[in-house]
Amino acid sequence: MKILALCTGNPERLPGKSYKTGIFKHAVNGAVMIDAEGLVGDAICNRKHHGGVDQAVYIEGSLTLDWWSRELGGHYEPGTFGENMVISDLDNRDVAVGNRFAVGDLILEVTACRMPCATFAARMADPKFVKRYTAAARPGIYCRVIRGGVAEPGMPMECTPFSGDKITMPELMETFGRRLQGADRTRYLAAPIHYKLRAMLESQADEAH
Numbered sequence: 001m002k003i004l005a006l007c008t009g010n011p012e013r014l015p016g017k018s019y020k021t022g023i024f025k026h027a028v029n030g031a032v033m034i035d036a037e038g039l040v041g042d043a044i045c046n047r048k049h050h051g052g053v054d055q056a057v058y059i060e061g062s063l064t065l066d067w068w069s070r071e072l073g074g075h076y077e078p079g080t081f082g083e084n085m086v087i088s089d090l091d092n093r094d095v096a097v098g099n100r101f102a103v104g105d106l107i108l109e110v111t112a113c114r115m116p117c118a119t120f121a122a123r124m125a126d127p128k129f130v131k132r133y134t135a136a137a138r139p140g141i142y143c144r145v146i147r148g149g150v151a152e153p154g155m156p157m158e159c160t161p162f163s164g165d166k167i168t169m170p171e172l173m174e175t176f177g178r179r180l181q182g183a184d185r186t187r188y189l190a191a192p193i194h195y196k197l198r199a200m201l202e203s204q205a206d207e208a209h
Contacts, residue, residue: 001157005078005086008042025079031152059141061090097191098162105149112194113169114140
């Protein structure tokens, strides 16, 4: 595996919308510093739902993007889905919470899957894209930064699987917003999931007692 692209964006207004978004990402040349908040210089406009320490870096695997190119009938440049990083030879469906990606000094840890929103659909100029993306069950990957560092395209990437029970990106998408019971809730809480999901599941556990 290696980094195929690193992408950042500036605040831009979507056609027909009053707000600005950072979803328009473009590949950058050269090295990029990545700290606890993500790629330095990348725009995050709606911090209620985007960015933050457990969504610092958004990854797409090249195999998944290749699938989407075939599915949508066109070639899409890196950053089209709003991703910060494209990793070669990676299928999003094979990624689980707690997996770690290491490149140089940088270490990323998977926390959550991407859930599509109206802004994403507008970016893709398809009002039905949220449903289409969900049905494809190949969601993008959010990571926290365990250790910051400098990365650039072409650098080799190592992936270390999580040692505990696997919670894959498709499973996270399928269970999004649902109440989890017993063993499933325990399994999720044993993984390094996004802090918002952890708080929700812990609240459910308290209610159950």
